[in-house]
Amino acid sequence: xxxxxxxxxxxxxxxxxxxxxxxxxxxxxxxxxxxxxxxxxxxxxxxxxxxxxxxxxxxxxxxxxxxxxxxxxxxxxxxxxxxxxxxxxxxxxxxxxxxxxxxxxxxxxxxxxxxxxxxxxxxxxxxxxxxxxxxxxxxxxxxxxxxxxxxxxxxxxxxxxxxxxxxxxxxxxxxxxxxxxxxxxxxxxxxxxxxxxxxxxxxxxxxxxxxxxxxxxxxxxxxxxxxxxxxxxxxxxxxxxxxxxxxxxxxxxxxxxxxxxxxxxxxxxxxxxxxxxxxxxxxxxxxxxxxxxxxxxxxxxxxxxxxxxxxxxxxxxxxxxxxxxxxxxxxxxxxxxxxxxxxxxxxxxxx
Amino acid sequence: xxxxxxxxxxxxxxxxxxxxxxxxxxxxxxxxxxxxxxxxxxxxxxxxxxxxxxxxxxxxxxxxxxxxxxxxxxxxxxxxxxxxxxxxxxxxxxxxxxxxxxxxxxxxxxxxxxxxxxxxxxxxxxxxxxxxxxxxxxxxxxxxxxxxxxxxxxxxxxxxxxxxxxxxxxxxxxxxxxxxxxxxxxxxxxxxxxxxxxxxxxxxxxxxxxxxxxxxxxxxxxxxxxxxxxxxxxxxxxxxxxxxxxxxxxxxxxxxxxxxxxxxx
Numbered sequence: 001x002x003x004x005x006x007x008x009x010x011x012x013x014x015x016x017x018x019x020x021x022x023x024x025x026x027x028x029x030x031x032x033x034x035x036x037x038x039x040x041x042x043x044x045x046x047x048x049x050x051x052x053x054x055x056x057x058x059x060x061x062x063x064x065x066x067x068x069x070x071x072x073x074x075x076x077x078x079x080x081x082x083x084x085x086x087x088x089x090x091x092x093x094x095x096x097x098x099x100x101x102x103x104x105x106x107x108x109x110x111x112x113x114x115x116x117x118x119x120x121x122x123x124x125x126x127x128x129x130x131x132x133x134x135x136x137x138x139x140x141x142x143x144x145x146x147x148x149x150x151x152x153x154x155x156x157x158x159x160x161x162x163x164x165x166x167x168x169x170x171x172x173x174x175x176x177x178x179x180x181x182x183x184x185x186x187x188x189x190x191x192x193x194x195x196x197x198x199x200x201x202x203x204x205x206x207x208x209x210x211x212x213x214x215x216x217x218x219x220x221x222x223x224x225x226x227x228x229x230x231x232x233x234x235x236x237x238x239x240x241x242x243x244x245x246x247x248x249x250x251x252x253x254x255x256x257x258x259x260x261x262x263x264x265x266x267x268x269x270x271x272x273x274x275x276x277x278x279x280x281x282x283x284x285x286x287x288x289x290x291x292x293x294x295x296x297x298x299x300x301x302x303x304x305x306x307x308x309x310x311x312x313x314x315x316x317x318x319x320x321x322x323x324x325x326x327x328x329x330x331x332x333x334x335x336x337x338x339x340x341x342x343x344x345x346x347x348x349x350x351x
Numbered sequence: 352x353x354x355x356x357x358x359x360x361x362x363x364x365x366x367x368x369x370x371x372x373x374x375x376x377x378x379x380x381x382x383x384x385x386x387x388x389x390x391x392x393x394x395x396x397x398x399x400x401x402x403x404x405x406x407x408x409x410x411x412x413x414x415x416x417x418x419x420x421x422x423x424x425x426x427x428x429x430x431x432x433x434x435x436x437x438x439x440x441x442x443x444x445x446x447x448x449x450x451x452x453x454x455x456x457x458x459x460x461x462x463x464x465x466x467x468x469x470x471x472x473x474x475x476x477x478x479x480x481x482x483x484x485x486x487x488x489x490x491x492x493x494x495x496x497x498x499x500x501x502x503x504x505x506x507x508x509x510x511x512x513x514x515x516x517x518x519x520x521x522x523x524x525x526x527x528x529x530x531x532x533x534x535x536x537x538x539x540x541x542x543x544x545x546x547x548x549x550x551x552x553x554x555x556x557x558x559x560x561x562x563x564x565x566x567x568x569x570x571x572x573x574x575x576x577x578x579x580x581x582x583x584x585x586x587x588x589x590x591x592x593x594x595x596x597x598x599x600x601x602x603x604x605x606x607x608x609x610x611x612x613x614x615x616x
Contacts (some may be wrong), residue, residue, distance in 0.1 A: 019498070214473045216463040220453075223460050226449035233443055234461035234516075235432060293451040 013131055025299035026288035027339040030333070031285070039313025045292050048316045051192040056195065061308025062201035063256050064275075065301050068282035069201075069208045070252035072300030074245045075280050075283050078225035078292030079128060079135040081249045083120070083142040090146045091117050091257030093154055096163035096267045103170065106177030120146070121250030125243030147273060154269040164266035178262075186256075186263035197259050201301070204252070208297035221245065226293025241304070254311030281328060283308055283337040306331060358520050360423025362524050362555035363408065363439070368402050368417030377403040378417070378579045381417070385524065390546060390556045392566035393578035394599050403561050404576065408557065409441035410434030427431045438523035444532060447513035450502030455483040457501045458516050482491050490515045490545055507538030518554055525549055526557045531565050543569050563599045565611055567592040575599065 020026065040049045047053040067084055074081055091113050124142055128135045142243025154161055167174040167182075183207040187196045210220040220241045222232035232238050253272070261267050283289065285306060310327050363385035370378040378400045378520075385391045395401045406412040407419070410428030415475055418425050421437050428434045431441070448457045464475040480497040488534045492511050501509055510530045521606050525544065531539040532602060546569050550556050560566050573590065575583040575598055590598075 022498075141613055142559065165391055188542060210473075216465055216472075219456055219460060219474065222452050222456065223449050226451045230443075230449050231460065233431070233441070233447065235435060236461050289451075293449065 024296045028286045028302040036159040042317040044318045045316045055192045055194045057308040057312035058198050061305045065201040065304030067252045067306040068279045069289040069297050069301035070249040071279040072288050076225045076290040076295045077221045077245045082139040082276050084253050085272045085276035086146045091254035092261040092267035106181045116299045117250045117254030118247050123246035125246030125332045129239040148267045161269040182262045185259045205207035205301045281332050303304035364420040366418045368414045371415050381581050388489045390550045390569050391572045391573040392570035398578040399580040400416035439527040440522035442513040444529045448501045453498045455480045455497035458483040492565045506534045507541040510542045524555045555571050563596045
């Protein structure tokens with residue numbers, strides 16, 4: 001950024017650079033470029049830059065990104081969901097148990113799982129808007145409850161801590177509907193092994209961006225996160241908006257749960273736990289304000305891409321993958337720090 | 352109460368209205384009239400019952416006693432939405448705009464113009480930006496870029512956005528809760544001008560303030576609220592600014608203090 005364009009946009013016309021720099025995800029976008037170049041340079045295997053390597057990191061990024069976009073929307077709406085990680089496991093187990101233990105056909109089981117996830121999201125949202133307790137606490141309680149239920153129910157029904165054999169029919173063949181569901185949720189698209197989850201990720205990012213910037217509901221999301229009282233005073237249905245956002249987060253976790261279930265044909269009871277913070281990191285790296293009212297859906301996607309690159313790039317650099325967490329910590333701080341600098345400089349927005 | 356001087360019904364009127372919260376009497380025997388196209392000021396110090404009065408007028412609270420009239424008809428509001436539907440818009444002191452949102456998004460918040468059919472019903476962003484700019488220009492404020500966040504506007508401009516918004520969406524009665532209390536001298540002047548403009552364009556304004564100087568500049572009628580009761584009632588012809596300030600302060604010995612209290616914060 002050049003110093004000559006430090007425009008006071010209250011008294012002067014806005015330059016196009018300021019317009020671009022005002023986008024919430026701009027810091028994350030530049031960060032993603034730096035991270036990409038960095039891992040391309042330290043790559044020891046020569047694959048990070050290739051289509052194979054790209055397929056690997058976008059695969060990691062896609063499952064994070066699908067949820068990170070939802071978490072970013074919820075964060076713009078002023079709330080958190082700490083149960084977004086454990087919901088991956090809950091949904092996968094729910095669908096898996098319906099299929100293997102109760103012999104429900106694959107597609108109806110998937111449908112029922114989305115209804116279940118919507119119910120969990122509704123419960124989160126309803127509890128938050130009705131009790132007035134911080135969503136941090138409400139969803140933390142949901143997180144631990146689901147974690148216990150996941151283990152407890154799975155053990156009771158299967159005597160193990162995993163659900164397996166989703167693809168096998170009782171007579172030994174392939175279960176009806178499994179192949180089509182696998183094609184929709186978990187197939188590989190090209191010879192380079194790009195996964196269909198990447199398509200889900202991109203499509204959901206586009207839809208979320210359109211909803212956020214081009215619809216009435218998107219306007220409400222910014223308003224309830226920016227100032228719920230002001231929003232209520234001009235007639236925005238604050239409670240409904242927040243509940244819908246919680247439902248969207250749970251259902252996106254459910255989508256990722258179904259994707260992993262179809263891909264692995266099994267589900268561990270502990271699946272998804274600890275990932276909730278990865279989604280929050282992705283959203284925050286992508287430029288969302290923790291206090292709400294500011295951010296973008298594509299920011300969550302860029303944040304997820306950075307995290308995907310880090311996971312795969314560190315492996316390709318042949319470093320110990322334990323360093324991934326240090327990297328995530330540093331990138332989180334650096335991103336938030338530069339985002340706030342950019343915002344102060346080009347936005348002038350208070351807070 | 353005073354005699355009705357015109358045949359036209361008042362935009363808003365209260366008759367012996369009271370409000371209790373349990374054993375606490377917040378308002379008692381409050382009667383007032385808000386004539387059409389005039390600025391009616393409600394003056395009162397902290398704790399006088401101004402907030403309760405606003406909340407009754409805007410439908411947040413339902414009065415426990417007395418009757419409210421809208422356009423001469425007895426009316427009871429059960430929610431702020433009902434008040435809005437009756438053309439009564441309230442601009443709250445600090446709770447009127449979302450600072451991080453663009454001016455045009457704030458302007459149309461809750462009344463977004465859309466086109467198309469669900470699920471492809473989108474915002475008319477271009478129209479919204481242009482008409483917001485035009486509407487603000489009519490208020491005498493040049494928004495160069497409707498995309499800029501409201502937080503970058505000055506306090507007076509932010510109040511103007513709220514007032515312009517209320518007028519644009521067909522408010523017949525505009526209730527302003529201390530619109531000048533957080534503003535500097537110059538910005539207060541800007542807002543007072545907008546209040547006058549709004550009244551001249553046909554809106555009935557209820558201006559709630561603790562500042563008799565500001566009230567006297569724009570008001571046609573004045574009500575003095577103290578300890579939950581209507582103490583006095585004046586019209587512009589029957590009262591001087593000094594009298595108003597004195598009445599507000601509750602005595603000559605408080606005159607000096609009142610000037611200090613009524614000064615800009």
